[in-house]
Amino acid sequence: MTLACRIHGARDLRLEADDEAPLAPTDVELRLGAAGICGSDLHYYLHGRVGAFVIREPLIPGHEASGVVLRVGAAVTRVQPGMKVAINPSHPCGQCDYCRVGRDNLCRNMRFLGSASVYPHVQGMFRERFVMGERQLTPVHEDISLGELACAEPLSIGLHGVNRAGPLLGKTVLVAGAGTIGCMTVIAARLAGAARVIVTDIADRPLRMATEVGADESIRSDQVAPADLVELADVAIEAAGNLGALQTCLSATRRGGRIVQVGTLPADDIAFPANNIMARELDYVGAFRAGLEFDWAVSFLRTRRVDVRPLMSAQLPLERAVEAFELAADRKRSTKVQLVCDS
Template identity: 35%
Template sequence: MTPHTTTAVVAHGADDLRVEPVAVRSPGPGEAVVAVAYGGICGSDLHYWRHGAVGESVLRAPMILGHEVVGTVVREASDGSGLAAGTPVAVHPATHEHTDVRFPEDRPNLSPGVRYLGSAARFPHTEGAFAREIVLPVGMLRALPAGIDLRVAALAEPAAVAWHAVSHAGDLGGKRVLVVGSGPIGALAVAVAARAGAAEIVAVDLHAKPRSIATAVGATRTLDATDTEAIAAVDADVVIESSGNHRGLASALAGAARGGTVVMVGLLPKGDQPVQIAHAITRELRLVGSFRFNDEIDEVIAAIADGSLAIGPVVTHTFPVDEALDAFAVAADASVSGKVLLAF
């Protein structure tokens, strides 16, 4: 295959995001070429753009961003594995390498050997998928049912994160659920909880826009994040904490019913967090961490296709890839946007 280039969104460092040509490598056995249709901008992408790092994952070289993508196979694997050319696909962004560190075999998301598209956790970095054309192992590709809206299917990856988080709470049938932080992951958690039969879903956020999105996907009422008394009065059986800051976690603990479950999916900064953790002891709360997902993306795709997971309103903006800088700026403003997509 003759080497050629494609257009990609590349982070070179803090405040240095470029839309530029990059080389497309030749696929090896078990690898397919995918033409990307849409890519969703994630919080990690924003961190690489703004700070050149996500926590301890620091850019040491230019890196293509993006891991929430859908597209179409344009060249199937040469060894005959995987999906045929012309198949619309979503991408599971994780691959796994052997490690001697112990983790539950049925929870590979906890393995330190995981590589994620668009991650600077290791060097050389794992290139992302914000490009018009990408080469991926066939095991990362998930066929999309015919007729599915690719703009909505672009939410499959973050919806799988939400699905994984909500699953930690067990059966939600007839229960009262509190979601703290109604950005894209929080809004998707609302939708998943609604599908799971929650009787009441209270969504919390600082801004009116994400609260309105949460209502559109299933929240029965919303609260301003500054109304701490109202949040504490929710008395929720299950709380999904998706704000990723200590104030949100404090609200989650305060809003949980005695004996309730708090699922923490929002990534807190490293270091000590000033939270009244005594509530968890005296109320016998069950605190559960939730990190990424495993195969839940398959359930999400099926639920999107059959209409039981209504998440379309989470997408608020779509920008052509050439306007990526504008797209990132809008995505960074939670007061005006939900999930922002790049169109390739």
């Protein structure tokens, strides 16, 4: 029996025994290396839901993780015991119409780790040991920490949002929200050739972190006049999951520009700004999870083209999961908090 972290409802997180999973021929058993607590994990912990995804049975959260290989199935060829791996939390079917046209992040039969989007829920990786299919693993031989590898998934979200924004070479990009995803979006915009990256938030520490990873300018959106946030950028990316951040994007995007919504907004009482979008000919697009960008993220990390270490605030053992969640929820003290397993 091993230890697992389960959320039973809002602020009801329990450390419980976890049964050993069977190992199919193409499966790999892993020991948890590091696993980041992300915004959706926090929503499950604090509210028992993320947008329309409501916890209906105990859920093991966690979809940003790295691991160390313990055992392999008889048909596994790409990894061996002792290897460290990055773990892609997406498990698309590969057969539906979306998968066949290369948009597997929109798969009709997606199994996304640590998510209540389907029932029974897809259990995640906040546990000491777990089994993954070989195709979800990328072996990494370079001298890079398990904590950094666990950042591949949030980096892939930033990369996907920027990919949905279209060509950014020479453009001004505004990122609304300077949490982990906002900071990863800053990094991605820089990789895409943005000439200027502006970040807005309502707290000082996140803005400092965004500046550290490459933002040219940071703005406390709650401390400036609305007129100061008008038509600043060619592209705006909503990375906070907040209606105020969306309003900032609507104001800050120049006529004919594009807004990309990456954050998950509240499920109810959203007034869609159709006339604003129409009259100013704005493109409004969504960015959901990631596809091939996960592989890009692992490559950027392992070659040190991207350095995510400034965003890694703390690592706590799985046994201190409640403490870790509370720390992750405090934006004045943390950016990325990870759970780790040393056994």
